[in-house]
Every structure is written in structure tokens, then in C-alpha cells.
Amino acid sequence: MPSAIEDAKPFNAKRAALAATIGNMLEFYDFITYxxxxxxxxxxxxxxxxxYGSLMLSLATFGAGFVTRPIGGIVLGIYSDRIGRRPAMLLSFALMGAAILTISLTPSYSTIGLAAPIIVxxxxxxxxxxxxxxxxxxxxYLIEIAPPEHRGLVVAWQPASQEIAATAGALVGVILSKTMAPEMLESYGWRVAFLIGAICLPFGLWMRRTLPETIPQSKEGAAAHERTNHLSLAGRHIGVIALALMILASGTISTYVTQYMTTYAQNTLHVTPTLAFTVSLVGNGLxxxxALFGGWLADRLGRKPIMVWPQLAVLVLTYPTFLWIVHAPGALSLLVGFGVLSIIGSLPFTAFYATFTEALPQNIRGGVFATVYAVAIASFGGTAQLVVTWLLHVTGNPLAPAWYLLLAAVVGLVAMSLMPETAPVKKRQGQA
Structure with missing residues (x-):
């Protein structure tokens, strides 16, 4: 099936991957900074x-951002399959930019009353x-522009860009908490963090406008995509989709509980805001x-080994790590404990991204991946921080986050062990 990039000369895959993931990074920076x-x-x-009430309302609003993610996944995902990847990515980026500017510039409740939380x-x-x-x-888009032998590494920039965004947000938090008094941080410091991301929006839009298209542009190719029956084709891949939903549920719980560690370190462990942000900075940096190392390994060793073995290690290490952190809260336990969990826990999901995308036909790939991802994130990511805060409140046990992470790790491990192997290197070995 011909694609637009085959006719676009010269085509620079590295530049296209950079342009796609820069936009992705900026969007996640805004979302995670909240x-x-x-x-x-x-x-x-x-x-x-x-x-407690104020924090729960704030986290509920954070969770509100997950409610509409399945709708966006269905609408923009199918739009990307039928019209093109680039128009869908441009539209999502523009919407995100308008939303982040709105949040950062909305006056406080004390200024405009009930209108403030409604706008947010x-x-x-x-x-x-x-x-x-x-x-x-x-x-x-990343899987379609990548050479088959490097798909794992190229797709790795998807989760890596999310972590770059989280690292940038944590770095901004460290700098602001070090340079601002607590009342200044509460009054307008967080707005500064949001506006830093907004400054980058024009650059991201420009980069995405230069992307070559990967969806067929011929009349025959466009007609074939227009006739795509997403439900029928998705039904043929229901087993892989169900496993992917379980893995994404596991991964999103891990991700958003990890992002909650800044709040957990301050509220539960009672460490300084600077140390709390530093823990997030180090963890996300690792x-x-x-993520990139996992992609590199998945291209050489296959997808399944890089999913299963690191996930098993996370399952074994989570509870001892939390025991150490809770009984000796400080820079050493927080940085080393969460650092080890962060780097090992990031390995499996790069391999999963490549596996799931490779398992789907191109003409439903964007819509199915977006929908499954968004449903998992909305159901489990949007509630993760609320669940952890509630568990901490009702049990009074600082180990509560570990219980939730262990449950998620078990579900993810089972699903990963059942996923098919899609790595080209493994297929070549099988044919040999």
C-alpha cells in the first residue's frame, strides 16, 4: 500500500520522529504539571x-481530564486513520494549547467565585x-516512519517523550520551590510552570506542520481508508486488544501513582517540597x-522478554522499596528507591507499545490504539491518585500506594506473558 512518505523526497525519518514527539512532549508537560x-x-x-477536602477536589478535577479521553481517542484516532496522522496531531495540539492557557490565566476562587473552578x-x-x-x-505515525529493525527504538520516543515532559515539569517545580517562598508558589508559582509550557506551543505547531504524511494519499488509498470498518477489523484482534487494555491499565496506574509521589512525599512523608520535586525529577529522568534502552533491547532480543522480566522485577521490588522509604524517609531512600523502580518499570512498556502497534493493521491502527489507550487511562489513570489519597486517608497506612502498585503489576505481568511476539528479529529467527 503506497504512502505519502514514499513519494516525499528527501524524507528524514529522524526529523519526523523528533517533530512528532516534541509535540507529544509539550502536551504531556502541560497535562502532568497539574x-x-x-x-x-x-x-x-x-x-x-x-x-484533605481541598486536595481531593483538586485531584477530582485532574481526573476530569481523563473522562473525555476515550471520546478524543475515538474521534481523533479514527480521524487520523481516514484523513491523516498530521491533521489529527495538529488538531489535538491546538486544543491542548487553548486549554493550558485557560487554566494558567483563570483568576482564583477568591477573585471570581464559583466561575473559577467551573472554567478549570x-x-x-x-x-x-x-x-x-x-x-x-x-x-x-512513529511505527510507520521507522525501519522494521528499529521500530522498538523509534516508538520508544513515545513513552520517552512523556517522561521528558514529566522531568521538565519536575525540574520547573524544583527551581520554583527553591526560588519562591511558599506563599508565592501557591499564589502564582504554579501558573509560571504552566505558562512555560505555553511559550513552546508556537514552536510545536510549526514543527508538526512540517511532518510528511504516512496515510495513503492516492484516490484509491484514500477510498480504502474511508471504507474502513473499524469495529469489524478490531473484532478480529479482540484478544490482543483485551491484553493491551490490561497492560495499559497496569502501566497507567504505575505512571500516575509515580507522578503522585511529589504530593505523597510532602503530605504523607513530610519532606520538603524541594526534595519531593527532586525525587520526581530523578525518577522521571531515569x-x-x-524507555529508550527498552526499545533498543526489544529490537535485538524481541518484545516479550523485555516486557516480562522487568515487570517481574518490579513486582518483587515494590513492597521492600516502600518499606524502606516509609521507615527511613529521606533523600537516600527516596532517590534510590524510586529511582530503581522507575528505570526498571519503564523497560516493559516501550516493548509493549511496539508490539501492540505492530499487531494492528494500518487502516485501524490510530483509532484502535487511541481508543484502547484512552479507555485504560480514563478508567485507571484518572482515578489512581484519588484511590491512593483515599487509601492513605481511610487506612492511615503510608504503605497504601504499594498495595495498589502490586495489584497493577500482577495484572500487567499476566497480560504481558500472553501477548504475541511481533519483533522482526524473532520472525526472522523463526523463519530460519
Missing amino acids: SFFAIQIGRTFFPSQSE IVARTAQGFALGGEVGPTTA QIAG
Whole structure:
């Protein structure tokens, strides 16, 4: 099946991958930064008589961004399959930019009253719609521009770009917490963090406008994509889709509980904001390396070994790590403990991204990946931080996050062990 990039000369795959993932990185920076400043945002827009009530309302608004992600995944994912990857990625990026500007510039509850939280909730749902339609088209685009022997590494830039965004958000948090008094951080410091991401929006739009298209541009190719019956084709891959949903549920719980560690370190372990942000900075930085290394390994050793063995290691190490952190909270335990879990835990999901995308036909790839991803994220990512906060509150046990992470790790391990092997290197070995 011909594609636009076959006719676009010269084509620079590295530049196209960079352009796609830069946009993805900027979108995730805006989305994830909210979780880093959940305490300050809660006090700004959701004043309450209790600190717990304010934080829960703030996290509920963070979760509202997940409600519309399945809708965005379906709408923009199918749009990317029928019209093109580039238009879908441009649209999601523009929506995200408008939402982040709205949140960062909305006056506080004390200034405009009930209108403030309403505006923020609407903006968060718009962000969720945009991000729901971002991951599927971007991942499909990366797999389509990559040489078969390097698909794992190229697709690795999808999760790596998310971790780059989280690392940038944590770095901004460290700098702001070090240079601002607590009342300044609460008053406008978090707005500065959001606006830093907004400054990059024009650059991201420009980069995405230069991307070559990978969907067939001939009349015959376009007609074939227009006639695609997503439900019928997806039904033939129901087993892989079900396993992917389980793996993504496991991964998103791990991701958003990890992002919650900034709040957990401050509220539960009572460490300084600077150390809390530093833990997130180090953990997310290590996950960048882990994601790329996992992609490199998956191209050479196959997808399944890189999914199963690191996931098993995470299952074994999670509870002892939390025991250490809770009984000796400090820089050493937090940085080493979460650092080890971060780098090992990031290995399996790069291999999974490549496996799931390779297992889907091109003409449903964007829509199915986006929908499954968004449903898993909405169901489990949007509730992860609420569940952990609730568990900590009702049990009073600082080990509560470990229980939730262990459950997620078991589900992910079972599903990963059942996924098919799609790596070209393994297929060549089988044919030999």
C-alpha cells in the first residue's frame, strides 16, 4: 500500500520522529504539571475547611481530564486513520494549547467565585479530549516512519517523550520551590510552570506542520481508508486488544501513582517540597533512559522478554522499596528507591507499545490504539491518585500506594506473558 512518505523526497525519518514527539512532549508537560501542583491548585480554585477536602477536589478535577479521553481517542484516532496522522496531531495540539492557557490565566476562587473552578474543569476536559486523540496517531505515525529493525527504538520516543515532559515539569517545580517562598508558589508559582509550557506551543505547531504524511494519499488509498470498518477489523484482534487494555491499565496506574509521589512525599512523608520535586525529577529522568534502552533491547532480543522480566522485577521490588522509604524517609531512600523502580518499570512498556502497534493493521491502527489507550487511562489513570489519597486517608497506612502498585503489576505481568511476539528479529529467527 503506497504512502505519502514514499513519494516525499528527501524524507528524514529522524526529523519526523523528533517533530512528532516534541509535540507529544509539550502536551504531556502541560497535562502532568497539574499533578505536581495539585496542592497549590486545590487551594487556589477549591478552598475547603480541610486540607484533605481541598486536595481531593483538586485531584477530582485532574481526573476530569481523563473522562473525555476515550471520546478524543475515538474521534481523533479514527480521524487520523481516514484523513491523516498530521491533521489529527495538529488538531489535538491546538486544543491542548487553548486549554493550558485557560487554566494558567483563570483568576482564583477568591477573585471570581464559583466561575473559577467551573472554567478549570471545562479546560481540563478539553485537555483530556486532546490528549486522548494524541497518543494513538503519534504512536501509529512513529511505527510507520521507522525501519522494521528499529521500530522498538523509534516508538520508544513515545513513552520517552512523556517522561521528558514529566522531568521538565519536575525540574520547573524544583527551581520554583527553591526560588519562591511558599506563599508565592501557591499564589502564582504554579501558573509560571504552566505558562512555560505555553511559550513552546508556537514552536510545536510549526514543527508538526512540517511532518510528511504516512496515510495513503492516492484516490484509491484514500477510498480504502474511508471504507474502513473499524469495529469489524478490531473484532478480529479482540484478544490482543483485551491484553493491551490490561497492560495499559497496569502501566497507567504505575505512571500516575509515580507522578503522585511529589504530593505523597510532602503530605504523607513530610519532606520538603524541594526534595519531593527532586525525587520526581530523578525518577522521571531515569525513566527516559529506561524507555529508550527498552526499545533498543526489544529490537535485538524481541518484545516479550523485555516486557516480562522487568515487570517481574518490579513486582518483587515494590513492597521492600516502600518499606524502606516509609521507615527511613529521606533523600537516600527516596532517590534510590524510586529511582530503581522507575528505570526498571519503564523497560516493559516501550516493548509493549511496539508490539501492540505492530499487531494492528494500518487502516485501524490510530483509532484502535487511541481508543484502547484512552479507555485504560480514563478508567485507571484518572482515578489512581484519588484511590491512593483515599487509601492513605481511610487506612492511615503510608504503605497504601504499594498495595495498589502490586495489584497493577500482577495484572500487567499476566497480560504481558500472553501477548504475541511481533519483533522482526524473532520472525526472522523463526523463519530460519
